[in-house]
Amino acid sequence: MDKSFGTLWGVSVGPGRADWLTIAARHVLEDANAIACPQDRQGNPGMAYRIVREFLSGNRKILALDMPFVQDSATLTAAWDRAAAELLAILNCGGDVAFIAEGDVSFYSTFTHLARTVNERSPHIPIEVIPGVCSPLAAAAALKMPLSTWDEKVAIVPAMHGLEELERALDWADVVVLMKVAPVFDRVWQMLRERGLLAEAGLVEWLGWPRQKVFGSLAGLQDYRPPYFSMVIVRSQPMRFGRLDLDLPVL
Ligand SMILES: C[S@@+](CC[C@H](N)C(=O)[O-])C[C@H]1O[C@@H](n2cnc3c(N)ncnc32)[C@H](O)[C@@H]1O
Structure with a gap:
C-alpha cells in the first residue's frame, strides 16, 4: 500500500454490545488517525460511536458526518459528497480514517455510499473492510x-x-x-x-x-x-x- 495516502477503513461495530466488536475492529480503531461516523439528530457522533467510545483512547479526531435520513437522491448525493470531502482531506495527507457503522458495514450501511463516493473522486485511496455482527x-x-x-x-x-x-x-x-x-x-x-x-x-x-x-x-x-x-x-x-x-x- 502507498503510505503517502491514508486508508479508508469500513469498520463494523455490531448492533449494540461493545463486546460484540471484533479484535480486528479494535486494532483498526486503536491505530486510525481519525474516526468517522454518522451523526445523530442533534449533530453529535451517533449510535456507532456510542458502541465503541470506551475503546477510543487518546485525542482522536472524531468526524460526525451528516448522513440525512431521507429518500431524495439529490440530498443524499450532496451529503455523501460533503462527507467524502471531509474524509479525503485526511486521507490525502496520509491519515487513516476508520468509518464506523453499527452492525456490519456491508449490510444496509451508509458506508457503501461513502466508499463509492471516495473511490469515484480519488481511486488511489485504499479502502478496506472489517466485517462484524449484523x-x-x-x-x-x-x-x-x-x-x-x-x-x-x-x-x-x-x-x-x-x-x-x-x-x-x-x-x-x-x-x-x-x-x-x-x-x-x-x-x-x-x-x-x-x-x-x-x-x-x-x-x-x-x-x-x-x-x-x-x-x-x-x-x-x-x-x-x-x-x-x-x-x-x-x-x-x-x-x-x-x-x-x-x-x-x-x-
Ligand atoms: C439501516 S439498517 C442497518 C443494518 C446494520 N448495518 C446491520 O448490519 O445490522 C437499520 C435496520 O437494521 C435493524 N437493526 C440494526 N440494529 C439493530 C438493533 N440494535 N436492534 C434491532 N434492530 C436493529 C433494524 O431493522 C433497523 O431498522
Whole structure:
C-alpha cells in the first residue's frame, strides 16, 4: 500500500454490545488517525460511536458526518459528497480514517455510499473492510432460534415501503427476516395473523442495548409500536427434526 495516502477503513461495530466488536475492529480503531461516523439528530457522533467510545483512547479526531435520513437522491448525493470531502482531506495527507457503522458495514450501511463516493473522486485511496455482527444474527441469538438449518432458504426484506415483497418472501423462503419493520408493523401483524404465523414470528428491539426487548411471539402485540431499531423474524415452514424451544429472557 502507498503510505503517502491514508486508508479508508469500513469498520463494523455490531448492533449494540461493545463486546460484540471484533479484535480486528479494535486494532483498526486503536491505530486510525481519525474516526468517522454518522451523526445523530442533534449533530453529535451517533449510535456507532456510542458502541465503541470506551475503546477510543487518546485525542482522536472524531468526524460526525451528516448522513440525512431521507429518500431524495439529490440530498443524499450532496451529503455523501460533503462527507467524502471531509474524509479525503485526511486521507490525502496520509491519515487513516476508520468509518464506523453499527452492525456490519456491508449490510444496509451508509458506508457503501461513502466508499463509492471516495473511490469515484480519488481511486488511489485504499479502502478496506472489517466485517462484524449484523443485526439478523444478533436477533437470532436473542430469540434463541437458528436463522437457518439444513437446506433452508432465508429471505431478508426491508419492510419500510410495503408488504408485497413480504408476501412473496413468505411463499418462497423458510425463514424471513423483516428489517426496518417499524412503520408497517401493524400491517405485518395483520398479514401474519391471516397466515396463522403470529406464534412463529419473533420481534426484537434495541439488540445489545440495555433497553433490548425480545418477544418470542407476536400474538398479543396487535397495537404495539416498535422503535426504528427493531426487526421481525418469521419461520414460515416447520423446522426439520422439530423446533428448538429454549426459554427466552423474562421481560
Ligand atoms: C439501516 S439498517 C442497518 C443494518 C446494520 N448495518 C446491520 O448490519 O445490522 C437499520 C435496520 O437494521 C435493524 N437493526 C440494526 N440494529 C439493530 C438493533 N440494535 N436492534 C434491532 N434492530 C436493529 C433494524 O431493522 C433497523 O431498522
